Amino acid sequence: MKVAFYSSKKYDIDSFGNANNNTGIELNFLESRLEKSTVPLAAGHDGVCIFVNDSCDADVLEGLANLGVKCVALRCAGFNNVDLQAAERLGIEISRVPAYSPEAVAEFATGMIMTVVRKYHKAYSRVREGNFLLDGLLGFNLFQKTIGIIGTGKIGLLTGKILAKGFECNVIAYDLYPSKQAGEYGIRYVDTLEELLRQSDIISLHCPLTDGTKHMINDTTLGQMKKGVILINTSRGALIDTTALIKALKSGHLGAVGLDVYEKESAYFFADSSTKIIYDDNFARLLSFYNVFVSGHQAFLTVEALKKIADTTLRNLQDCANGKKSPNLVERK
Ligand code: NAD
Numbered sequence: 001m002k003v004a005f006y007s008s009k010k011y012d013i014d015s016f017g018n019a020n021n022n023t024g025i026e027l028n029f030l031e032s033r034l035e036k037s038t039v040p041l042a043a044g045h046d047g048v049c050i051f052v053n054d055s056c057d058a059d060v061l062e063g064l065a066n067l068g069v070k071c072v073a074l075r076c077a078g079f080n081n082v083d084l085q086a087a088e089r090l091g092i093e094i095s096r097v098p099a100y101s102p103e104a105v106a107e108f109a110t111g112m113i114m115t116v117v118r119k120y121h122k123a124y125s126r127v128r129e130g131n132f133l134l135d136g137l138l139g140f141n142l143f144q145k146t147i148g149i150i151g152t153g154k155i156g157l158l159t160g161k162i163l164a165k166g167f168e169c170n171v172i173a174y175d176l177y178p179s180k181q182a183g184e185y186g187i188r189y190v191d192t193l194e195e196l197l198r199q200s201d202i203i204s205l206h207c208p209l210t211d212g213t214k215h216m217i218n219d220t221t222l223g224q225m226k227k228g229v230i231l232i233n234t235s236r237g238a239l240i241d242t243t244a245l246i247k248a249l250k251s252g253h254l255g256a257v258g259l260d261v262y263e264k265e266s267a268y269f270f271a272d273s274s275t276k277i278i279y280d281d282n283f284a285r286l287l288s289f290y291n292v293f294v295s296g297h298q299a300f301l302t303v304e305a306l307k308k309i310a311d312t313t314l315r316n317l318q319d320c321a322n323g324k325k326s327p328n329l330v331e332r333k
Contacts, residue, residue, distance in 0.1 A: 001321035004045040006034040019310035039063035047071040053266035058086035065090040071320035080209040084332040094330045095316035101305035106158035108299035109234045112258035142167040148200030149173040151207025161185035197224040209236035222248040228255035234299045237263035256291040
């Protein structure tokens with residue numbers, strides 16, 4: 001089976017190169033992002049492999065189907081960038097990597113909390129300049145603080161566990177489908193999202209991006225949060241309405257924000273944008289706040305996660321090549 005591997009980076013080439021032994025799969029690594037104009041690059045391939053910011057809308061899927069592409073393998077967990085209805089209509093199989101290393105993201109989210117609370121990033125640059133003043137670096141203890149976890153799937157549960165068991169935080173959670181494991185991890189559910197927002201000192205988002213969760217953090221929900229709250233998003237950018245976030249930052253309502261994702265990240269993330277003008281004024285404004293820490297969708301990036309992503313994606317592609325139903329198919333509910 002020949003597979004066009006879009007948006008490839010060096011770490012993908014290394015991890016998939018190491019994992020691709022005797023699979024019968026030939027990977028053609030392409031730097032281009034999948035979008036309508038780059039569909040022709042998939043000519044002569046049976047499958048394509050994509051990541052979080054590739055576009056797999058109905059137009060793209062139609063183009064791929066016309067080229068004879070049978071499957072799209074997402075090398076990530078989220079599938080919000082795929083039109084599942086169109087894929088079903090066109091008979092294209094969509095697979096993903098449902099759980100590659102929830103620890104990678106949960107540990108990163110915890111580190112992001114520590115970074116914005118204790119200001120590691122500011123200390124790092126200050127010390128490199130020979131400035132050892134501590135003014136402006138005042139933090140607070142996490143011990144006994146109330147942390148609100150929104151979405152207690154694989155990553156949210158682990159983040160809550162680290163904070164409850166490791167830091168002895170009071171971890172509360174909200175999920176449409178509460179998990180039975182939460183109690184043993186020291187996580188307590190509240191009945192409504194509003195209750196979580198009102199009680200939490202720190203809020204961490206861990207639910208998927210769906211029609212129901214898009215802009216769940218907006219003017220109203222930000223208004224329900226405590227003054228000085230810390231908001232962390234390692235999930236998907238569009239969970240947050242950026243305009244409302246900026247308003248809440250400007251008014252001083254938010255204490256600090258940590259973002260590994262941004263709703264329009266595909267224009268800048270996963271590329272060296274240091275010699276580009278940032279035309280997205282909301283993004284530029286976010287980067288300008290002293291109390292906002294942004295990383296470029298990095299939470300998944302560990303050796304362990306990359307290995308699991310490569311192994312599972314290759315298995316998904318083999319299943320497609322062999323006409324076998326992969327356990328990791330994404331189907332329309
Ligand atoms: P998961 O499917 O295991 O869990 C998601 C949870 O969110 C589920 O328990 C679900 O019931 C809950 N949920 C859905 N809608 C909700 C709502 N309206 N309110 C509250 N809870 C709701 O997912 P996961 O593997 O834990 O991943 C969580 C998120 O992290 C996903 O968005 C994924 O795309 C993202 N992610 C980011 C990175 C990164 O590198 N930054 C890496 C992996 C995953």
